[in-house]
């Protein structure tokens with residue numbers, strides 16, 4: 001009897017252990033190999049294909065894109081963020097029927113030490129649909145950010161599968177209705193899946209696959225917007241990770257308070273910043289195909305998209321796994 005009860009205790013202990021694995025630190029560059037250029041490319045080609053019809057909010061093409069994302073997370077064993085699944089319903093009625101019922105897509109990796117603290121990694125997956133039988137493919141805007149978030153999720157999951165679970169929880173959020181006025185992120189922040197007070201930061205990617213006019217001669221860059229506006233630590237950790245691993249030129253031109261383009265207010269991170277959640281927006285600037293049917297996947301610079309995705313991953317890794325939660329220290 002004694003040996004049996006000991007065995008039982010051992011099993012119980014093992015089970016508890018598998019339910020609450022411990023947090024261990026490691027170097028993130030061990031997992032960066034899971035961000036593959038080939039996968040970024042094939043996923044982007046699918047999102048920006050004829051079949052997705054320009055992913056207009058609430059329309060058939062966007063539903064296909066949502067299902068495509070769901071399938072990816074399911075295949076990679078990355079859990080849904082909601083009990084009912086990966087889709088957060090965004091009813092058309094909420095926005096005076098500017099569009100049909102639609103959904104944000106949300107996947108989740110639970111933290112093991114501070115599971116209640118949430119880091120949001122986002123990109124919008126809607127675009128402009130089709131007009132006069134011309135499809136607006138939105139390869140850069142924002143299939144590029146969408147695939148960057150997917151591969152980042154995959155790298156975090158591969159780390160967890162090797163025993164390196166995240167300290168905090170990570171929410172991979174694919175937002176709808178951005179082109180209609182940042183509506184999916186507005187809906188999320190008004191109906192958050194996890195409390196906003198416990199939301200540590202939002203890393204947002206919107207257009208990360210192209211090179212703008214200003215950088216044609218030295219394309220190894222990314223614009224950073226918002227990173228120092230609420231938390232100085234967020235800005236410096238992105239800089240540190242970049243210096244250590246990705247060596248991109250970090251261009252702050254559009255971060256200037258008086259920048260006439262006002263990009264800080266023009267993508268989904270702004271809805272998080274409004275709630276005093278530190279944000280960083282990764283962006284390639286505009287180009288001649290911006291919001292035109294000619295924003296196609298053949299024009300994406302995939303090796304650059306990969307490097308920018310790596311910077312997203314390395315930055316997120318630090319926000320998720322650093323000891324102290326980021327603090328808001330800028331007025």
Ligand SMILES: [Zn+2]
Nearest residue numbers: 141142206207
């Ligand atoms: Zn966009």
